[in-house]
Amino acid sequence: MAFVFLIPLVMTLVALYFFTKFRDELRYLSGSIAGICFAVSVSLAPWEALLLFLIPALVITGKGIQKGDYKFHLQSIQKENERKNKKKRKKRR
Incomplete structure (x- = not known):
């Protein structure tokens, strides 16, 4: 089983961590990045x-x-x- 999907999944978790810590525009940016990384992770997952x-x-x-x-x-x-x-x-x- 290929574990390539774990890279964007870890990026999603990091972006969600920053989402909880940041305020204002950076929060929206990190949330967007988390959503995109999660979508990529799901598309690559077996x-x-x-x-x-x-x-x-x-x-x-x-x-x-x-x-x-x-x-x-x-x-x-x-x-x-x-x-x-x-x-x-x-x-x-």
Whole structure:
């Protein structure tokens, strides 16, 4: 397996470190460099490494979707309860 993809990946980590330390324009520049290096790293990575990137991404995304669904469901229940309360108030008048 070729490990050439590790060079831009390490550059990505270094750029992200600088992203947390810098302010203003240098921060945006280091973030841009990190994004470009990560894209190059992913394009050079063999399928085994991409699979290792993909599994945690799917797990994290799945948990995020479940939490988002729960929040959406909770909001719809709250809106429904508000409508019922408004109807009850109108009937009382």
